[in-house]
Amino acid sequence: MLENLTPQPPDKILQLMQAFREDPRENKIDLGVGVYRNAEGVTPVMRAVKEAERRVWESQETKAYTGLAGDPAYGEALSKLVLGPARDEARLAAAATPGGTGAIRQAFELIRSLSPDATVWLSAPTWPNHPSILRHLGMKMAQYRYFDEASRDVDFAGMTEDLSRVKAGDVVLLHGCCHNPTGANLTADQWKEIIALMMERGAVPMIDIAYQGFGDGLEEDALGTRLVCENMPEVLIAASCSKNFGIYRERTGLLMVQAQSSREKPLAQGMLNHLNRQNYSFPPDHGARIVSTILDDEALRGDWQAELEGMREGMLAIRQQLADELRQRTNSDRFDFLARHRGMFSRIGATPEQVAKMRESHGIYMVGDSRMNIAGLNAKTVPILAEAIVEAGV
Ligand code: LMR
Numbered sequence: 001m002l003e004n005l006t007p008q009p010p011d012k013i014l015q016l017m018q019a020f021r022e023d024p025r026e027n028k029i030d031l032g033v034g035v036y037r038n039a040e041g042v043t044p045v046m047r048a049v050k051e052a053e054r055r056v057w058e059s060q061e062t063k064a065y066t067g068l069a070g071d072p073a074y075g076e077a078l079s080k081l082v083l084g085p086a087r088d089e090a091r092l093a094a095a096a097t098p099g100g101t102g103a104i105r106q107a108f109e110l111i112r113s114l115s116p117d118a119t120v121w122l123s124a125p126t127w128p129n130h131p132s133i134l135r136h137l138g139m140k141m142a143q144y145r146y147f148d149e150a151s152r153d154v155d156f157a158g159m160t161e162d163l164s165r166v167k168a169g170d171v172v173l174l175h176g177c178c179h180n181p182t183g184a185n186l187t188a189d190q191w192k193e194i195i196a197l198m199m200e201r202g203a204v205p206m207i208d209i210a211y212q213g214f215g216d217g218l219e220e221d222a223l224g225t226r227l228v229c230e231n232m233p234e235v236l237i238a239a240s241c242s243k244n245f246g247i248y249r250e251r252t253g254l255l256m257v258q259a260q261s262s263r264e265k266p267l268a269q270g271m272l273n274h275l276n277r278q279n280y281s282f283p284p285d286h287g288a289r290i291v292s293t294i295l296d297d298e299a300l301r302g303d304w305q306a307e308l309e310g311m312r313e314g315m316l317a318i319r320q321q322l323a324d325e326l327r328q329r330t331n332s333d334r335f336d337f338l339a340r341h342r343g344m345f346s347r348i349g350a351t352p353e354q355v356a357k358m359r360e361s362h363g364i365y366m367v368g369d370s371r372m373n374i375a376g377l378n379a380k381t382v383p384i385l386a387e388a389i390v391e392a393g394v
Contacts, residue, residue, distance in 0.1 A: 012128060012367060020365045028363030029381050031372035034180065034344050036214075036243060036311055039378040046246045048304035052293035056286075065282050068273035070096025070254075074288035077295035078254045082176075082209060082239050084219065086226035090262040095272035096283035098251035100210045100240025105133055106255045106275045107206055107236045111171055112139055113271075120171045120206070121163065123147075125369065127180045127208070130173060144172075147182045152337040152349060154184045160197060168202030171236075174228075176209030177221035178343020181371035185215065185342055191224040195231050205232055210240040213308045214315065215342035218244075233260040241291050243344070244308055250287030311375075315344065318377050325386035335389075347371050354392040362388040370394075 016032040035043050069075060075094040079087055097103040111118055120139060122130050123146035134141045145158030166172060174194070179185055186194065198205055207225050215221045229235050234257075241252040257268040276283055294300045319339050326335035338346050350358070350370040358364040364385060366372040377385060 009132075011132070016365055016367060023363060023365075025363040027384075029365065029376065029385065031364060031366040031374075031376040031385075034243070034373055035248060036246060036344070036375045038311075039314070041378070043246065043248075046304060046307050048294045048300045048307065049245060049247060049290055051300060051303075052290040052297075055293055056289050060289075066285050068276045068282060069094065069269065070283045070288050071285060071292065073296065074292040075254060077292045078239060078241070079256055081218070081295060082212065082222055082225060082237065082254075082256070083229055084222060084226055086229040088229070088258065091259045091265055093257045093259065093265055093268035093272055095255050095269075095276055096285075096288050097238075097253040097255050097276070098280065098284055099242055100208065100238055100253040101129060101133075102251065102283070103238035103240070103253040103255035104130070104208060106272070106279070107238050108133055108137055108139060109275055109279075110236070110257070110271060111204075111206075112137055115169055115171075115204075118169050118171050118204075119167070120173055121166060121203075122173050123159075123175065123179070125181055126173070126175075130208075142170075146179070147184055147347070149349065152182075152184065152347070153340075154186060154190065156186075156190055156193075160193065163194065163197050163203075164201065166198070166201045166203045169204065170201075171204045171206050172198055173206045173208060174224070176207045176212065176225045176237075178211035178215045178345070180210070180343070181345050181347055181367065181369060183341030183343055183346035183374075184337075186224060188223060188227070191227050195228055199232065204234050204236070206236040206238070208238050210238075211243055211343045212239070213244040213305075214312055214344060217312070218305065218308070229258055232258075234258060241287060245287075245291055245294070245304070247287045247290060250290070251284050252287030252291060315374050318374050318379075318382060319346075321379065321382045322374075322377070322386060325383055326389065329386055329390045344373050344375050345371050346374060348389060348394060350389070350392060350394040354394050357392045358388045361391070364388055 013033050020030045037043050079094050097106055120141045121144050124143040144162035145155045148155035205228050209225055212221045237256040239254045242248045259265050259268045294304045323336050323339040348370045352368045355370050
């Protein structure tokens with residue numbers, strides 16, 4: 001059997017993480033993997049997370065299994081955070097998953113079981129693991145235009161033109177906020193137009209929301225997801241707590257399924273439980289318990305929100321500083337989009353050669369498509385990056 005092994009295609013984000021670790025230069029700058037770092041370059045354990053962990057450690061009397069869908073308190077607390085007033089308890093099924101990626105994987109498997117001929121439509125570009133998992137599962141996929149390389153905004157005309165070719169029952173995967181890798185996002189009016197188009201075509205929306213609170217704020221970042229839930233009968237939502245709670249390695253995600261009616265809810269819940277059982281039985285619990293401990297306690301929740309808000313504002317300040325530095329150096333407004341974009345990422349618009357040049361001459365690591373993690377910068381490294389961008393001729 002093992003003689004049939006062949007090397008697996010490398011994941012370009014994880015490959016970059018490795019290359020950065022191996023670079024001996026002291027002043028290297030990591031703008032690769034999407035992990036938040038503070039001004040000191042540290043990915044901190046958030047204060048509320050530390051406190052919640054202490055409380056769990058003190059009060060937890062057993063490590064016996066939870067349910068197949070995870071701790072119900074977690075599902076309730078996180079679905080309320082994501083869906084807010086759009087949450088329709090009577091139609092909502094949910095199951096804890098190992099991270100947001102686990103939720104995406106389970107959602108794709110659900111689609112493959114229930115609708116094997118459906119095509120999953122992905123934004124061009126998207127997070128590379130979306131097509132990679134679909135390929136692994138042998139599922140059909142197609143792309144819709146999303147990013148306009150010239151304006152570095154959403155190519156809305158291209159997007160609507162492509163989505164008007166979606167067939168009934170196809171799935172449209174949308175990023176809830178903070179689009180990865182571009183940083184360009186839909187406005188509320190554009191969300192409404194996309195919803196109308198999906199309704200007209202009979203498409204099923206799937207939302208990947210991994211950066212709630214990193215863009216315009218917790219409520220603002222959930223707006224698109226909530227509009228979809230309020231206006232469409234069936235919705236799949238994959239949520240991640242990795243970034244906004246900073247619990248990357250705890251693998252804390254939630255797959256939510258909004259069914260058409262309350263009649264289908266128990267069936268949807270049964271399917272989510274079944275998928276968990278087939279893949280890994282019970283989902284991890286530690287991260288989920290941290291999240292529900294924080295969300296269910298007013299003081300802890302307030303402290304978590306305050307720290308998250310500080311992180312968000314820090315990223316916005318870096319965006320503005322970088323846009324200003326580049327405006328000054330290039331004498332143009334070509335890079336003003338950096339201040340308009342939201343979330344951890346922006347694509348600066350460099351060619352792979354220019355990206356390689358910045359790595360060689362300055363030890364600056366960004367993904368080959370020139371996606372950079374804004375949270376990998378601080379006030380001191382922004383001018384170094386701005387200089388490198390200009391020097392590389394971007
Ligand atoms: C990223 O896009 O960098 C993150 O979502 C981390 C990952 O797993 O790729």
